[in-house]
Amino acid sequence: MSKCLIRNNIRKLRFNANEMTQQELADKTGVTRQTIVAIENGKYSPTLELAFRISLVFNCPLDEVFSYVPEEDSGTAYFKAN
Amino acid sequence: MYNREKQIIVSLITSILILGLYSLYVFNKYIEGNPDILNDFKFWGKAFLILIPVSVIAQIIIHIVFAIVNKITTNEDIPTISDERDKLIELRAIRISHWLFLCGFLLSMGSQAIGMLPGVMFITLISSGFVASFASEIARIYYYRKGF
Numbered sequence: 001m002s003k004c005l006i007r008n009n010i011r012k013l014r015f016n017a018n019e020m021t022q023q024e025l026a027d028k029t030g031v032t033r034q035t036i037v038a039i040e041n042g043k044y045s046p047t048l049e050l051a052f053r054i055s056l057v058f059n060c061p062l063d064e065v066f067s068y069v070p071e072e073d074s075g076t077a078y079f080k081a082n
Numbered sequence: 083m084y085n086r087e088k089q090i091i092v093s094l095i096t097s098i099l100i101l102g103l104y105s106l107y108v109f110n111k112y113i114e115g116n117p118d119i120l121n122d123f124k125f126w127g128k129a130f131l132i133l134i135p136v137s138v139i140a141q142i143i144i145h146i147v148f149a150i151v152n153k154i155t156t157n158e159d160i161p162t163i164s165d166e167r168d169k170l171i172e173l174r175a176i177r178i179s180h181w182l183f184l185c186g187f188l189l190s191m192g193s194q195a196i197g198m199l200p201g202v203m204f205i206t207l208i209s210s211g212f213v214a215s216f217a218s219e220i221a222r223i224y225y226y227r228k229g230f
Contacts, residue, residue: 031165034084034226038167043229047166 006045007067010036013058029053085152085160086168087226089145094219096144100137101212120201129204171225179218186210 014020022040026033029050038044039054046054055062108129112119119125149160164172190206 030163032086032161032163032168034086034161035165035167038229041229044167050166 005042005069007042007069008039008065010040010054010065013060013065017058025054025057028057084226085158087223088152089148089160090219090222090226092144092148093141094216096141097137097212097215097219100140101133101208104133104136120204121199123200126200126204130208170230171222174225174230175218175221178221179214182217183210183214186213 010025014022014025022036023033026036029036030053031050035044035046039046051062051066055065058065112125152158152160186206187210189210190203193202193206194200
Protein backbone atom coordinates (compact mmCIF):
# COMPACT_ATOMS: atom_id res chain seq x y z
CA MET A 1 0.00 0.00 0.00
CA SER A 2 1.42 3.36 -0.99
CA LYS A 3 1.88 6.18 1.47
CA CYS A 4 -0.76 8.87 1.21
CA LEU A 5 -0.05 12.56 1.24
CA ILE A 6 -2.50 15.28 2.08
CA ARG A 7 -1.68 18.57 0.48
CA ASN A 8 -3.21 21.87 1.42
CA ASN A 9 -3.69 25.42 0.22
CA ILE A 10 -3.88 27.01 3.64
CA ARG A 11 -1.07 29.47 2.97
CA LYS A 12 -2.78 30.71 -0.20
CA LEU A 13 -6.18 30.87 1.48
CA ARG A 14 -4.77 32.81 4.41
CA PHE A 15 -3.23 35.27 1.98
CA ASN A 16 -6.56 35.69 0.20
CA ALA A 17 -8.33 36.13 3.53
CA ASN A 18 -6.72 39.50 4.08
CA GLU A 19 -3.35 38.00 5.16
CA MET A 20 -4.86 36.12 8.07
CA THR A 21 -2.10 35.17 10.50
CA GLN A 22 -1.44 31.60 11.62
CA GLN A 23 -2.36 32.63 15.15
CA GLU A 24 -5.73 34.01 13.99
CA LEU A 25 -6.49 30.79 12.14
CA ALA A 26 -5.39 28.79 15.17
CA ASP A 27 -7.70 30.81 17.44
CA LYS A 28 -10.63 30.38 15.07
CA THR A 29 -10.17 26.62 14.79
CA GLY A 30 -9.31 26.01 18.44
CA VAL A 31 -5.81 24.63 17.98
CA THR A 32 -2.32 25.95 18.67
CA ARG A 33 -0.33 27.93 16.12
CA GLN A 34 2.22 25.12 16.11
CA THR A 35 -0.44 22.75 14.78
CA ILE A 36 -1.35 25.16 11.99
CA VAL A 37 2.35 25.46 11.09
CA ALA A 38 2.67 21.66 11.05
CA ILE A 39 -0.40 21.30 8.81
CA GLU A 40 0.80 24.00 6.42
CA ASN A 41 4.20 22.35 6.14
CA GLY A 42 2.67 18.93 5.52
CA LYS A 43 4.04 17.51 8.76
CA TYR A 44 0.65 16.67 10.20
CA SER A 45 -2.59 15.47 8.65
CA PRO A 46 -5.49 16.97 10.61
CA THR A 47 -8.53 15.01 11.69
CA LEU A 48 -11.63 15.31 9.57
CA GLU A 49 -13.22 17.55 12.18
CA LEU A 50 -10.33 20.03 12.17
CA ALA A 51 -10.17 19.93 8.37
CA PHE A 52 -13.85 20.93 8.24
CA ARG A 53 -13.30 23.67 10.82
CA ILE A 54 -10.46 25.11 8.70
CA SER A 55 -12.57 25.02 5.55
CA LEU A 56 -15.43 26.75 7.41
CA VAL A 57 -13.08 29.56 8.45
CA PHE A 58 -12.21 30.17 4.80
CA ASN A 59 -15.83 29.60 3.78
CA CYS A 60 -14.92 27.19 1.01
CA PRO A 61 -15.39 23.47 0.33
CA LEU A 62 -13.05 20.99 1.95
CA ASP A 63 -11.45 19.95 -1.34
CA GLU A 64 -10.34 23.50 -1.96
CA VAL A 65 -8.34 23.43 1.23
CA PHE A 66 -7.08 19.85 1.22
CA SER A 67 -6.34 17.40 -1.55
CA TYR A 68 -5.44 13.75 -1.31
CA VAL A 69 -2.50 12.62 -3.42
CA PRO A 70 -1.10 9.07 -3.17
CA GLU A 71 2.70 9.18 -3.07
CA GLU A 72 3.19 7.37 -6.36
CA ASP A 73 1.16 10.08 -8.12
CA SER A 74 2.37 13.01 -6.07
CA GLY A 75 4.91 14.16 -8.63
CA THR A 76 2.47 14.45 -11.50
CA ALA A 77 -0.96 14.83 -9.92
CA TYR A 78 0.04 17.69 -7.70
CA PHE A 79 1.33 19.77 -10.61
CA LYS A 80 -1.66 18.92 -12.75
CA ALA A 81 -3.97 20.11 -9.97
CA ASN A 82 -2.09 23.38 -9.59
CA MET B 83 11.68 27.06 19.14
CA TYR B 84 8.02 26.88 20.11
CA ASN B 85 6.76 27.26 23.65
CA ARG B 86 5.66 23.64 23.79
CA GLU B 87 9.19 22.45 22.98
CA LYS B 88 10.66 24.83 25.54
CA GLN B 89 8.24 23.44 28.12
CA ILE B 90 9.36 19.89 27.35
CA ILE B 91 13.04 20.82 27.65
CA VAL B 92 12.37 22.54 30.97
CA SER B 93 10.52 19.45 32.14
CA LEU B 94 13.41 17.25 31.03
CA ILE B 95 16.03 19.32 32.83
CA THR B 96 13.81 19.51 35.91
CA SER B 97 13.41 15.72 36.09
CA ILE B 98 17.19 15.22 35.77
CA LEU B 99 17.87 17.82 38.46
CA ILE B 100 15.23 16.53 40.86
CA LEU B 101 16.31 12.91 40.65
CA GLY B 102 20.01 13.83 40.72
CA LEU B 103 19.73 16.12 43.73
CA TYR B 104 17.37 13.79 45.59
CA SER B 105 19.65 10.80 44.98
CA LEU B 106 22.64 12.81 46.16
CA TYR B 107 20.78 13.87 49.27
CA VAL B 108 19.62 10.34 50.08
CA PHE B 109 23.08 8.93 49.38
CA ASN B 110 24.86 11.44 51.62
CA LYS B 111 22.33 11.23 54.43
CA TYR B 112 21.48 7.52 54.56
CA ILE B 113 23.53 5.28 52.26
CA GLU B 114 27.10 6.56 52.63
CA GLY B 115 27.67 5.31 56.15
CA ASN B 116 25.28 2.38 55.99
CA PRO B 117 25.15 0.60 52.59
CA ASP B 118 23.09 -2.25 54.07
CA ILE B 119 20.12 0.10 54.16
CA LEU B 120 19.77 -0.50 50.39
CA ASN B 121 18.20 -3.85 51.20
CA ASP B 122 15.78 -2.40 53.73
CA PHE B 123 12.22 -2.28 52.35
CA LYS B 124 11.23 0.43 54.84
CA PHE B 125 13.97 2.72 53.52
CA TRP B 126 12.86 2.26 49.90
CA GLY B 127 9.22 2.75 50.82
CA LYS B 128 10.04 6.10 52.45
CA ALA B 129 12.37 7.08 49.61
CA PHE B 130 9.65 6.50 46.98
CA LEU B 131 6.91 8.17 49.03
CA ILE B 132 9.00 11.30 49.57
CA LEU B 133 10.31 11.46 45.98
CA ILE B 134 6.81 11.62 44.42
CA PRO B 135 5.48 14.77 46.18
CA VAL B 136 8.90 16.45 46.05
CA SER B 137 9.04 15.83 42.32
CA VAL B 138 5.47 17.05 41.69
CA ILE B 139 5.89 20.23 43.77
CA ALA B 140 9.28 21.04 42.19
CA GLN B 141 7.86 20.53 38.68
CA ILE B 142 4.93 22.86 39.42
CA ILE B 143 7.19 25.57 40.88
CA ILE B 144 9.68 25.37 38.01
CA HIS B 145 6.91 25.51 35.39
CA ILE B 146 5.39 28.59 37.04
CA VAL B 147 8.81 30.25 37.10
CA PHE B 148 9.36 29.26 33.46
CA ALA B 149 5.99 30.72 32.42
CA ILE B 150 6.81 34.02 34.15
CA VAL B 151 10.34 34.22 32.70
CA ASN B 152 9.06 33.28 29.25
CA LYS B 153 6.36 35.96 29.39
CA ILE B 154 8.89 38.61 30.45
CA THR B 155 11.51 37.68 27.85
CA THR B 156 9.40 36.80 24.80
CA ASN B 157 6.02 38.37 25.69
CA GLU B 158 4.34 35.10 24.65
CA ASP B 159 1.88 33.14 26.75
CA ILE B 160 2.34 29.45 27.39
CA PRO B 161 -0.39 27.60 25.42
CA THR B 162 -3.13 26.54 27.80
CA ILE B 163 -5.07 24.43 25.32
CA SER B 164 -4.04 20.97 24.29
CA ASP B 165 -5.25 20.28 20.78
CA GLU B 166 -5.61 17.01 18.83
CA ARG B 167 -1.96 17.01 17.71
CA ASP B 168 -0.72 17.58 21.26
CA LYS B 169 -2.89 14.69 22.48
CA LEU B 170 -1.68 12.39 19.72
CA ILE B 171 1.96 13.20 20.46
CA GLU B 172 1.28 12.68 24.16
CA LEU B 173 -0.22 9.26 23.46
CA ARG B 174 2.72 8.18 21.31
CA ALA B 175 5.19 9.37 23.96
CA ILE B 176 3.25 7.56 26.71
CA ARG B 177 3.32 4.35 24.67
CA ILE B 178 7.12 4.53 24.42
CA SER B 179 7.45 5.32 28.10
CA HIS B 180 5.15 2.44 29.12
CA TRP B 181 7.14 -0.07 27.05
CA LEU B 182 10.42 1.11 28.55
CA PHE B 183 9.06 0.99 32.07
CA LEU B 184 7.66 -2.47 31.43
CA CYS B 185 11.14 -3.63 30.34
CA GLY B 186 12.59 -2.13 33.52
CA PHE B 187 9.92 -3.79 35.62
CA LEU B 188 10.67 -7.18 34.05
CA LEU B 189 14.39 -6.65 34.62
CA SER B 190 13.76 -5.79 38.27
CA MET B 191 11.62 -8.90 38.71
CA GLY B 192 14.30 -10.90 36.91
CA SER B 193 16.89 -9.65 39.38
CA GLN B 194 14.79 -11.12 42.20
CA ALA B 195 14.21 -14.34 40.30
CA ILE B 196 17.95 -14.96 40.08
CA GLY B 197 18.41 -14.16 43.77
CA MET B 198 19.91 -10.68 43.69
CA LEU B 199 19.52 -8.29 46.63
CA PRO B 200 16.26 -6.28 46.99
CA GLY B 201 18.24 -3.06 46.53
CA VAL B 202 18.94 -4.07 42.92
CA MET B 203 15.22 -4.36 42.25
CA PHE B 204 14.45 -0.89 43.61
CA ILE B 205 17.40 0.74 41.83
CA THR B 206 16.27 -0.90 38.57
CA LEU B 207 12.71 0.34 39.15
CA ILE B 208 13.81 3.94 39.80
CA SER B 209 16.22 3.86 36.85
CA SER B 210 13.64 2.46 34.47
CA GLY B 211 11.11 5.07 35.63
CA PHE B 212 13.64 7.78 34.92
CA VAL B 213 14.66 6.33 31.53
CA ALA B 214 11.00 5.95 30.55
CA SER B 215 10.22 9.55 31.49
CA PHE B 216 13.37 10.80 29.71
CA ALA B 217 12.58 8.84 26.55
CA SER B 218 8.99 10.08 26.61
CA GLU B 219 10.13 13.72 26.65
CA ILE B 220 12.69 13.11 23.90
CA ALA B 221 10.00 11.39 21.81
CA ARG B 222 7.69 14.37 22.28
CA ILE B 223 10.37 16.78 21.05
CA TYR B 224 11.07 14.46 18.11
CA TYR B 225 7.40 14.29 17.09
CA TYR B 226 6.90 18.03 17.48
CA ARG B 227 9.90 18.75 15.27
CA LYS B 228 9.71 15.99 12.68
CA GLY B 229 5.96 15.53 12.49
CA PHE B 230 4.23 12.25 11.76
